[in-house]
Amino acid sequence: MRKLLRFLKPYSKEAALGPLFKMLEALFELFIPLVVADIVDVGIKNGDSHYILKRCAIMVALGVIGLVCSITAQYFSAKAAVGMATGMRGALFAHIGRLSYAQTDRLGTATLLSRTTSDVNQIQNTVNLVLRLFLRSPFIVFGAMIMAFTVSPKAAMTFVVTIPALSVVIFGIMIISIPLFRRVQSKLDRVLGLTRENLKGARVVRAFVREQESIEEFSAANSELTRLQRFTGRFSALLNPLTYVIINFSILAIVYLGGVQVELGHLETGDVIALYNYMSQILVELIKLANFIILITKSCASAARVNEIFDTPSGMTKSDFYTEEESQESIGSVEFRNVSLSYHKESDPSLSDISFYAPAGATVGIIGGTGSGKSSLVNLIPRFYDVTDGAVLVNGHDVRSYSNPDKLREQIGIVPQKAELFAGTVRENLLWGNATATEEEINEALRDAQALDFVAQMEGGLDAVIEQGGRNLSGGQRQRLTIARALVRRPKILILDDSASALDFATDAALRRALANLSYRPTIFIVSQRTASIKNADAILVLEDGRIMNQGTHAELLERCPVYREIHEAQFKSTEVTTA
């Protein structure tokens, strides 16, 4: 929780003023019993109705001042709490944006979402309450205690026993319930995960007729959550009754001890009533405080979970290779020098000892089996990951020499395997590639990506609406738009990571022709499963188990690389037979 307090800093004025006004209000509240005592002791005793009226007017005035103070306090604390939560959400979102792909994979979208939403809300509510109550309650408790001691130190000794007993109860319950609340939250996470997963896979679930089983699984997880919530609830509900018992027995003790003092002639009856009143006042505040501690424990769990995200270091380390990026002319050459890559320290390397040089404007084909490291290799060029060993050079400079990876990435157009689009219009999605692209440039990119026709047919054309995840488009349409998105920026380096898989063969062929004739001649990397897609490449890398098994042109590889030949023949035969 403490770590998160930095988000309260911009609102430190509000955060200080809130409790301050709340304390002021409490102070006026402490005056009221004194005024009442005056009415009884002076007004009634002397039969002075004028005096009583005056005192009552004072009470109303105190009430008005209290109201003003209180509303002011509410405003400041609401502003501070809401502001803090807003800042926290913004920072969380920004931080998540900086996490590496591997890290978001590990944490999972569901977790990240629930932490940015419900956990932050929980913290917001608590902070709001803390600011309003945390100073006020102890202030009244101590104020009342001091008053009690001034009345009768001996009778007030009861407090010395009561307060530690209360602390034991409150802290004991707190210590046990924090982990419980944490477990409740993780169970809630599980329910959330199941829901999300089910919705995303609705087609598969229904195709396999697993609705009933999904419901059962969900019910089971849901029931488990409920069970734990109830258990935690039963336990934390002990707090109120226990404090009630302790405080009321203390009242009995105080009355009894007060009675002894009266018997001895040290105290008056009225003083005993006063002591009793102070104890009651403490009771009210402590019950508030206890409820409030339950909330805090809940929020501490939330805070810990939010912190966990903040504590996940952002994926990219600051560069040790920094040079002046301005001097780096963008030409588009790519070189790998003895590159190795391991995603985790323990696991086997995904790439080992990769070396090749691609001059500007060359086309490089990359082929290999599932898990051979094709995607890993191209992901190193825009520096999505940092190499474990060796170096990747773009334009002759180590990619880590860019102090800002964006400077590197803006020269590169990448089309990922999974075609992902974003809610918005077609145009908005394409402008991701180049925010300043003209209509003409956009259309050119669409034409090259073989997407011009279907975009023109969409209602609104470039301004047609794309739903979240591109749901309203077919897989092939999405892929072509992602290709267009990469082309809009006229990249120096174009990376196609098996990104034409959903295209029918005619479109695929037309696309390849268009790419070969791009006016700005980028260096092109084509990751593919099919020799047909890459056979015109200047160089082809055949990958297996993270190593370059062979490299050369199509003709060379057919001659000397049996694996490549096998792949090619498997595909070629099927076309050959049909033409016969």
Add this chain to the structure above:
Amino acid sequence: MSKQKARAPRGTLKRVFSYLKGYRFFLIFSLFLALVSVISALYLPVLIGNAIDCIVGKNDVKFDTISQIFLQAGIIILVTALAQWLMNVCNNKMTFGIVRNIRNDAFRHLQKVPLSYLDTHKTGDIVSRLIADTDQFSDGLLLGFTQLFSGVLTIIGTLIFMLWIHPGITLVVVLVTPLSLFVAAFIAKRTHKMFQLQAEIRGKQTALMEEAIGSHKVVVAFSQEDELLEKFNDINCKLQKASLQATFFSSITNPSTRFVNSLVYTGVALTGALTVMSTGGASLSIGALSTFLAYANQYTKPFNEISGVVTELQGALACAARIFEVLDSDVEISDAKCKNHLSNARGAVTFQNVNFSYVPDHPLIQNMNLTVAPGQRIAIVGPTGCGKTTVINLLMRFYDVSSGAILIDGVNIQDIPRKELRSSLGMVLQETWLRAGTIRENIAFGKPDATDEEIIAAAKAAHAHSFIKRLPHGYETVIGEDGGALSQGQKQLLCITRLMLSPPPMLILDEATSSIDTRTEQKIQKAFATLMQGRTTFVVAHRLSTIRESDLILVMKDGNVIEQGDHESLLLQQGFYAKLYHSQFEESQGGTP
């Protein structure tokens, strides 16, 4: 329409109560406990007052009586505490039970909504309704149960005790307090809309986050972190404003009602003091006045709590309304009445004048006719976006035809229970979907009682066994959401294995092997060939070999089947198919030495 519903909390309240029905016993018991704890809590001050009356002055303190009174007081304290705790336990049981039931209902409902609902509503939004809203709802409800009963009872109890002491001054209290209720109701009414706005913006924000986090890599590739952050901050700012409004204005309730309370307190002090003076303590003693003052405090305190609870409940109801909105969406037409069965489909498929559109006035499939004999293989080819996926949606009844009919073995599929229809159709979609869980669980998805031997056999047949074996824990390896660290090809292999485990009589393959490398693909093609034997299969195909070996090729364009026939006859037609075919053929021929 949705907004109207959310603005009508009265209907919402009714529905919440209907969920309460199953907990009638706990509700009554909780009410009873609230009564016990309130009465005993109210009686305690009387006892203590009596004890104080025993303390008269020096050498005049009746310790005997005090001890007796304290014995009673001790019992009362323990009873109060116990009743309080048990009441909380009951309330816990009710609240979390209701929320569980609502969640279950909502989830069950989501299994029945037509896919068009899921296709048109953002996942993040539905999830936030099901999780965050129910959570906030349970918080509000719990607070409501715990404080509303005892609050109301305390008010009634105190009123009785006060009337007992002095009816005249009680009148003052009764006359002024409604002001507090009025203030609370006024504020609650105003803030309800603010809470609703806050929930709405929050939903939007969640949807944006889901998109940004879910497609993180693309965001990074195009350096869009800043732009998205800007968008996010924009919504975040709006949320801040809405949140501040809702939070602040709802929090005014408490100080305002407290102010009214202090007016009540002053009124009691004034009239009380004057009464004591005018009657010389005959109708009201000074001790009784102080008890009265204590009660006046106690009487007004629950009003604070209740008004706080009311605001909280407003928020909870807004959340409930959003959940009920999900529950109110239409479900697929029930097929319980379907009498036809499809236990062992032969696999004859007929499309009769099928028309379909996703959006009214935008016809997609028009007058499609098709006859497929059992065991045939049908390749669907055509430019992307031509309606291939739609045909699958219709076959699986993810969507229903607008007009016309699809028959399987001569029976209209709308007359077959969906479950039986879908069980007879095996499907591998272009987009892989895997669950968080072990590899084994994922493979056994369609057949949870499969033995290890069956699972391994299926994996071997789908050529997934070798890569699974190499994973850290083999078949017990836990994969994350959406397949986590597996490659696209590996995910696809798992999806195929899933189908291999219990192959149904008809198959639908949607570009399923597109991301698998050629060597593996060859093997899978062989495995599929065995699988497809005797099974009607629809393939959304890209491979020439697949197309060539099909019994029937459907060439689709703009939602229509423009040509159909086998490979040879289609080539002879010299039509669209021939053009498609040649463009590919020339391309692959061009580079071959």
